[in-house]
Amino acid sequence: MSEEKKLFKVTIDNITVEVEPGTTILNAARQIGGEVTPPAMCYYSKLKNSGGKCRTCLVEVAAGSTADPRPMPKLVASCRTTVMDGMIVKNITSERVLDARAGVVEFLLLNHPLDCPICDQAGECHLQDLSYEHGKEGTRYEFKRRTFKKHDLGEYIQLHMTRCILCYRCVFTADQLTNKRVHGVLDRGDHAEIATYIEKSLDNDFIGNVIDVCPVGALTDKTFRFKNRVWFTKPVDAHRDCSKCCGEVQLWMRGDEVFRVTARKDEWGEVKDSTKGGLGWICNECRFEKKDAKDWTIEGPTQVNRHSVISQGHYVNVVKPKETLPDVMGGRGPKLLMNIHNVSEVNRPEIELSKIQGPAHSDDFKNSLDNGK
Ligand code: SF4
Ligand code: FES
Secondary structure: OOOOOOOEEEEEOOEEEEEOOOOEHHHHHHHHOHHHOOOOOOOOOOOOOOOOOOOOOEEEEEEOOOOOOOOOOOOEEOOOOEOOOOEEEEOOOOHHHHHHHHHHHHHHOOOOOOOHHHOOOOOOOHHHHHHHHHOOOOOOOOOOOOOOOOOOOOOOEEEOHHHOOOOOHHHHHHHHHOOOOOOEEEOOHHHOEEEOOOOOOOOOOOOOHHHHHOOOOOEEEOOOOOOOOHHHOEEEEEEOOOOOOOOEEEEEEEOOEEEEEEEOEOOOOOEOEOOOOOEOOOOHHHHHHOOOHHHOEEEEEOOOOOOOHHHHHOOOOOOOOOOOHHHHOOOOOHHHOOOOOOOOOOEOOOOOHHHOOOOOOHHHEOOOOOOOO
């Protein structure tokens, strides 16, 4: 008989949840969901060793545990701190946390350009969301922003190093998903940058996933670059038979045109599990080379949960207002209002003028002798 596992009780912003020992505060908060969940710019639950780099997930531990209820003196990174039984955590209920988070956002924006109007990540950028929520109006930074030598990462992936926040997610992705990582963080401190050292293109089969994990617009899809604003496109779930990956994707469409293909994401912006088992990472062929709607079986509109502008164009379960014109116009819809064929003084309703052979002739119209009509 298996022994019943003891769960730890943790209270976050006055909401108590029971979680397994070893769960981090961030993941416990994710089980509650909503605003109680701290933002995470570098932690990515599907990538081993991620987290601990950006400090956006800082929280206050008001009581360490039932056994030792002393508060922790400093704010802690919730993605790296595991819960204890009876722990009390404050996130949005703590002034200290909100103040620190505003400071972290200010630091992240020290060098990050505010080029959202031309950035392909706009509308789905976690830093953009964070800046709206915690950012300051002005900057106190007086120095020249960092600039970098341009690195060409190949035909599919565009690197904008000035936008990078050095979260390491793309490095872990390349390490854990591809056979051979050829890029990484070079140099340290102010000079640290994502690069390939000796000019190399990122072309491993699964390397396109670095675009999906990048929380900002530092790594973007060259096949989608400057083509459309993401909130004008409609995401739909689609799949195809693929020998390399699960083939389950999200198509970003406008009309019948496929503008972009990405992996499916969950409410935290992380890749979803595939219905075939394992994680839904997708291969380069599905992402970059299948841009025809005919390549895919479309399942239906994607549920967009994140509070981003993409959900502004949400079109699932839309209730259309009742069309009243046909009721008052004898069944004719708005497009047919100018069609006076049946009600005209001169037409014969039984004759479809567009279908008669040759030019119309006086017999095809009513005349004054037609029974006085
Ligand atoms: S390029 Fe993007 S994913 Fe890679 S370290 Fe920079 S911000 Fe993170
Ligand atoms: S998400 Fe926790 S430090 Fe970045």
